[in-house]
Amino acid sequence: MGLNEKLRAMKEASRGKLPPEIRRIMADALQSVEATGQHLLALKPGTAAPAFSLEDQTGRYWSSAKLLMEGPLVVNFYRGSW
Secondary structure (H helix, E strand, O other), X not given: OOHHHHHHHHHHXXXXXXXXXXXXXXXXXXXXXXXXXXXXXXXXXXXXXXOOEEEOOOOOEEEHHHHHOOOOOOOOOOOOOO
């Protein structure tokens, strides 16, 4: 089983554990994003991200270009506490 199939199976398994009202909230949120067209602006798989600079929790700025000179770069985005 490939990664996509594993992720799909995990997604379906976790969906089944959510109460119906939570699944409805999530579906409504997804429809809202799709209605704005914002999902069309997302980078497609394999597309290089534009260069960026981000501040860490200590106030230090990190440049993607500089980090990429040291090797591959992985960026995580956390959705927050909602």
